[in-house]
Amino acid sequence: MTSTPLPDALRARGLRMTAPRQLVLEAVRRLGHATPEQLHDEVTRTAAGINLTTVYRTLELFEQMGLVTHTHLSHGAPTYHAADDQHVHLVCRGCGRVDEVGTELLAPLAATLADDRGFAVDVGHVALFGLCRDCAGEGSR
């Protein structure tokens, strides 16, 4: 199920398989999308010895390796998620709720941009801001 075997991915680069790395990746996959701090919390729940610093370093490493990506959802909270879990984020500016939709919705737009401007949109990195059904309703109050 876990599409990318971590040990292999690391070995392929002459890097090492360690507990913190394993745990951080699992946390990323489990939480779906989370800030470095939230990930640290989650990891700490299992292994108390993990340092926030290590989470940052590990995330940076994983990002270079293409295992995770990060996006800015709300106000300056960088959010990490597994690269093999591609989806578009719908961030509600009213209630802060983050919803997800498949990337296929962006396909037409991506095609247009590629054709028109030669710009290759990274569809796994998209966050759209707006108002969800509930908050849009309240807005008309």
Place this chain on the structure above:
Amino acid sequence: MTSTPLPDALRARGLRMTAPRQLVLEAVRRLGHATPEQLHDEVTRTAAGINLTTVYRTLELFEQMGLVTHTHLSHGAPTYHAADDQHVHLVCRGCGRVDEVGTELLAPLAATLADDRGFAVDVGHVALFGLCRDCAGEGSR
């Protein structure tokens, strides 16, 4: 050209028209999109006495008033731009260049999301990440 008269907008809320506010708004409009620090630089070029703090406070105020909005373009750099200058940002992850396209490209997508999920996308707040024509070319090197 300046579609919203600042003094009026401020007075309408019982707020005051001051030099810093005038300057910050002008800077936002002139730069198109910029970080708080860049705006501070720009403002300082004209009036040396303006404090970074004031820029932050003024931007926050303007945002509440709906005069400017902010988006996160690259890695955690909040970028402000005038609300009446709506466009979609195309951020190249290769060279960092920020391009702009009209919001009309998002219309079909926005319609689909509204119809499908009841989510009202704020099209003036969208940033799409990816690779521009130049960087996509180098990628195949």
Place this chain on the structure above:
DNA sequence: CTGCGTGCAAATTATTTGCATGCGC
């Protein structure tokens, strides 16, 4: 005159970095 808005400096939060030790290979 009356308070809002500003400048200044300090506080707070988020993130990065250096160094010595431990562990994977």
Place this chain on the structure above:
DNA sequence: GCGCATGCAAATAATTTGCACGCAG
């Protein structure tokens, strides 16, 4: 055993806040 990765603590960057004065209304 060798060197990468980690933990710890301190450094740095980014943003916010408190207070007293000056200026807009």
